[in-house]
């Protein structure tokens with residue numbers, strides 16, 4: 001474990017993200033299976049939708065979709081939400097089959113919460129560049145070196161990492177979770193360094209930060225914010241805390257260089273709630289562009305503008321209607337978590353669900 005991976009509390013000047021190779025989703029096994037399937041290859045979008053509707057009824061399946069999914073997947077889902085909301089839905093459902101249209105760690109969380117149900121993901125290679133920055137072995141090593149330390153894991157982690165964690169959190173409840181940790185304990189916050197810096201700033205608590213980033217959000221920089229606001233000076237700015245510019249924006253807002261009352265750091269669920277209730281003529285949206293579909297659908301009289309229109313997560317976008325249909329038809333791909341790992345991860349996830 002070296003300085004590339006961890007930042008010592010109080011050191012603010014030299015944070016450097018840890019670079020991790022990103023697996024390609026250009027040609028996944030699920031995509032190849034669709035190409036080999038003569039039945040699915042012939043179906044147009046309307047027929048795929050019709051067949052999905054039939055199969056979901058026959059199987060009693062519930063379809064959960066993340067806010068970053070492509071519009072046609074959001075439109076057919078029973079529920080669309082952020083990570084915390086989807087976990088809550090998974091925990092509450094009585095459906096025998098859950099089809100999770102999101103990335104793999106989210107389906108794992110659903111499988112941990114619902115061991116008696118079948119959890120399917122249409123493409124298991126839908127990964128996450130942020131979750132890939134940390135392994136369970138690395139967390140165990142930190143624990144060995146810091147036996148009294150507390151590990152708080154963002155939900156964007158594998159089940160194996162959650163199993164080594166004391167608490168889990170999402171971007172909507174990270175502040176509340178940190179406040180639950182006794183003040184005399186050292187905290188390792190992982191894996192997103194920008195969310196960690198934001199949590200430090202808001203709670204005043206010094207944290208050990210893992211130097212992971214999401215490649216989509218880390219690319220949203222201060223110059224993007226300035227350019228977007230120049231075109232819409234009356235807009236509110238909605239920033240996801242994983243964005244690479246969050247610390248600079250908060251510092252600029254505190255210094256009066258950005259309008260503090262219109263610079264808002266929010267989870268995607270928080271952005272949806274803001275869109276419904278706020279009366280600004282426009283919102284500048286600093287997150288993955290999939291959220292724009294829902295914001296525009298729910299608020300037809302309002303303008304929503306992406307801070308970067310290339311803020312697109314290829315892992316989320318690998319889920320398609322054809323793959324969703326195949327998941328329901330063939331029961332692929334089932335997501336399971338080994339019982340001992342699930343039991344340990346569940347403790348951290350339950351603490352996350354309790355901190356709402």
Ligand code: SF4
Pocket residue numbers: 103127128129130131156214215216217288313314315316
């Ligand atoms: S947007 Fe970033 S954090 Fe979210 S799933 Fe994609 S890579 Fe992971």
